[in-house]
Amino acid sequence: MKRLSVSLVLLNLWVVLCSYDCLPDTNGNGNDKIENEYTKAIPIDFSYVGYRKGEAKLPLVKTIITLEAPADGADATEMIQKALDAVPAPGAVLLKAGEYNVAGNIKIRRNGVVLRGEGEQTRLIAKGDTQRDFITLGISTSRALLAESSIVEDAYVGQMWVKVENSAAFAVGDRVAVFCEPNDKWVTDLKMDQIKTVGTNVPTQWVASKFAMYWEREVVRIEGDKVWLDCPLVSDFVEEYTVKRSLYKISVDRVEESGIEDMFLISDYDKSNEFDENHAWTAVYVSGAENCWIRGVKSAHFGLSLARIGKWGRCITVKDCESTAPISVIGGARRYAFYINGGQMCLFENCKADQDRHGFITSSRIPGPNVFLDCVMTNAHSVVGPHHRWATGLLYDCCPSGIRLEANDRAHYGSGHGWPAVNCVFWNCTADKIDVMSPWIGGKNYSIGCIGEIYQKIKYKDGLKRPDAVWMSHGQHVEPRSLYRTQLANRIKNRK
Numbered sequence: 099m100k101r102l103s104v105s106l107v108l109l110n111l112w113v114v115l116c117s118y119d120c121l122p123d124t125n126g127n128g129n130d131k132i133e134n135e136y137t138k139a140i141p142i143d144f145s146y147v148g149y150r151k152g153e154a155k156l157p158l159v160k161t162i163i164t165l166e167a168p169a170d171g172a173d174a175t176e177m178i179q180k181a182l183d184a185v186p187a188p189g190a191v192l193l194k195a196g197e198y199n200v201a202g203n204i205k206i207r208r209n210g211v212v213l214r215g216e217g218e219q220t221r222l223i224a225k226g227d228t229q230r231d232f233i234t235l236g237i238s239t240s241r242a243l244l245a246e247s248s249i250v251e252d253a254y255v256g257q258m259w260v261k262v263e264n265s266a267a268f269a270v271g272d273r274v275a276v277f278c279e280p281n282d283k284w285v286t287d288l289k290m291d292q293i294k295t296v297g298t299n300v301p302t303q304w305v306a307s308k309f310a311m312y313w314e315r316e317v318v319r320i321e322g323d324k325v326w327l328d329c330p331l332v333s334d335f336v337e338e339y340t341v342k343r344s345l346y347k348i349s350v351d352r353v354e355e356s357g358i359e360d361m362f363l364i365s366d367y368d369k370s371n372e373f374d375e376n377h378a379w380t381a382v383y384v385s386g387a388e389n390c391w392i393r394g395v396k397s398a399h400f401g402l403s404l405a406r407i408g409k410w411g412r413c414i415t416v417k418d419c420e421s422t423a424p425i426s427v428i429g430g431a432r433r434y435a436f437y438i439n440g441g442q443m444c445l446f447e448n449c450k451a452d453q454d455r456h457g458f459i460t461s462s463r464i465p466g467p468n469v470f471l472d473c474v475m476t477n478a479h480s481v482v483g484p485h486h487r488w489a490t491g492l493l494y495d496c497c498p499s500g501i502r503l504e505a506n507d508r509a510h511y512g513s514g515h516g517w518p519a520v521n522c523v524f525w526n527c528t529a530d531k532i533d534v535m536s537p538w539i540g541g542k543n544y545s546i547g548c549i550g551e552i553y554q555k556i557k558y559k560d561g562l563k564r565p566d567a568v569w570m571s572h573g574q575h576v577e578p579r580s581l582y583r584t585q586l587a588n589r590i591k592n593r594k
Contacts, residue, residue: 116480132578133588138548140313140523141543143255144493145586146329147469148415148445149391152586156357156391156415156484158210162189167196173225175202187211195219201226206235209354215361218396224365224378229401231380232363236387238532239410241275241312245347249276250323253335255491255521255541259326260335260380260554262345268325272317275346276331279310282340287539290516293509294560301514306341309488314348314412314442327445327515332491332521334465334540343546352410358382365399367425375401375426384441386410395419401426402434404451409440419455420450428479430512434459438468438489447471455480455486456496460519466491471582473497486515492522493530495582504530505543507564509556524548525581531555534567544568547576 105321116133118132129588134171145152163181168174178198179189187210195216206213213233215222224232251261253276261278263343268274285291290304290481315327325345336516381397384390385408396419397404404421407414421435435451436458438444442465450473457475459482460468466489475482482499484492486508494503508515524534527545531553536542545567552572558564570576578584 104328104376104426109440111214133213134577136576137578137581139546139570140544140581142332142467142470142491142521143256143330143589144467144491144582145589147413147443147467148447149413151329151388151443152445153590156393156417157355158531159188159190159210159357161214164192164194166194167198171197171199172462173201174198174335175200175204175528178204179327180332182206182211183208190214192216193220193222193361197221197223198232199223199225200232203230204233206233206356206358206573207237207353209356211356212359217360217394218362220361222361222363224363226366226378227376227454228253229375229377229379230376231383232365232400233358234486235356235358235382235390237351237383239351239386243346244349246344249335249345250283252337253331255331255334257331259324260345261323262325262547263323265320265323265325268317268320268345269346270317270319273349274311274317274325274327275314275342275348276327276334276335277310277312277342277346278305278333279341280339281341282306284539287339288517289562291562293516295408296510296559298509299513301510303514304516306489307445308411309463311463311465311479312346314350314450316356335440339539348403350410352386352388352412354387354389357393359396360394363395363397363427366457366513367399372425373427374446376480377425378499380406382406383408383494384411384414388412389412391417392413392419398419398423399425401432403437404435405441405446407441407444414441414444416445416448416449417447418449421454422452424454428455433479433594436470436473438464440464442466442468444468445471446473449473451475453455453479454478455519456485457499458482458485458494460489460492462489464492466487467493469493469495469582470497471495471580475499484510484519486518488517492519492523493525493582494523494524495580497527499527499529501529502533503529503548503550504533505567506533506535506556508553509558511556520544523581526575526579533540537563538565542568545572546570547571547574549575
């Protein structure tokens with residue numbers, strides 16, 4: 099694929115020039131730099147997530163094209179799309195306050211392009227009776243594997259380097275992927291080939307080859323046979339449990355420095371049917387994008403999500419967004435307001451979900467790390483937490499959730515969800531009930547400073563006792579208030 103139209107070299111220079119400043123505002127309460135027994139208990143530094151890995155604020159891109167809503171209510175799809183494709187980058191297309199009927203799909207597919215509104219008074223209405231992604235940010239892409247070297251020494255969660263057979267295959271600045279394909283022993287020791295049938299729910303046993311995963315990183319230095327990475331490992335890479343473990347030099351073409359800001363996205367639906375499903379499904383889908391953002395967006399009536407981050411989304415920030423009044427059947431694969439569906443190193447900050455099932459959720463085989471920070475769920479139909487099949491490196495930081503927080507063995511649920519996550523941390527969260535366990539191998543899950551009744555939802559039929567999570571200060575919040583902000587503040591301080 100040809101390089102996207104705006105040079106990334108120029109865009110990187112532009113980021114430095116037009117960011118509010120080069121360092122993040124930690125929004126602290128005077129305690130952001132605390133290190134104590136609680137912070138030291140967590141093996142992962144989660145601060146490398148979101149736009150520019152937290153090292154720059156979201157930029158304010160200059161408005162270059164301004165559009166008015168069609169006075170006659172005509173379809174605005176083509177008008178908006180032409181402006182997004184034509185605007186010089188970096189540049190924003192501003193939609194003035196008004197109602198924009200959109201029968202199609204809007205695509206942001208170039209570097210440095212922002213679609214901006216004037217807050218809730220800019221209303222984009224997804225017309226029509228088909229399930230679809232309403233706005234997409236990113237391009238269709240794939241991962242090219244350019245060079246490979248075997249990892250020759252066990253590596254563990256929190257580690258910033260891997261030892262490889264041939265470090266000469268890499269250079270500082272290379273984009274790389276830490277790859278691991280587990281073996282059958284891994285599945286057996288997790289007991290995910292022993293999931294019991296309960297009632298009519300016949301689970302699908304886990305198959306090791308389906309859990310081969312890539313964790314994308316960048317090379318920051320090389321010392322002998324050690325390749326140092328820009329973000330810690332969030333999973334163990336142990337020879338006993340792997341068929342293959344390698345470091346690949348990779349290339350992935352993505353949209354960068356683009357965003358969606360300050361607007362109200364609404365799905366039309368059949369008003370006579372509160373469970374209508376023949377309408378727009380996701381407000382914003384991000385995939386094939388990096389160092390991009392969704393900011394100040396509100397949604398209503400979508401069946402699945404306000405924001406869904408797909409497999410090729412990396413270093414995405416979703417901030418100050420609110421999902422309201424979803425319309426769908428209240429059942430599986432619906433009402434996942436803020437949904438990590440493959441993305442890694444993503445940050446969801448100060449987001450709200452109302453009337454959803456799983457307001458802040460991951461799907462299966464998520465590389466991580468990913469962070470939900472100061473995210474609130476109200477009037478929930480189900481739980482907050484990782485959903486199924488092995489998300490790695492996940493932080494819920496100061497997130498009130500309503501009904502229940504969960505990171506447990508989901509066993510037969512959902513046709514064999516099993517262990518939804520490893521190295522998952524709930525920090526200063528509040529819920530009516532909390533159900534957190536650790537898997538038998540691969541790492542721990544944590545509940546630190548959380549308030550809520552300790553509760554085991556699933557009554558297992560296999561007679562096995564699951565390992566306990568790491569519980570600290572249950573029933574009383576801890577300092578520092580935010581683990582993410584503390585880790586970020588300390589990293590920035592130590593870098594100086």
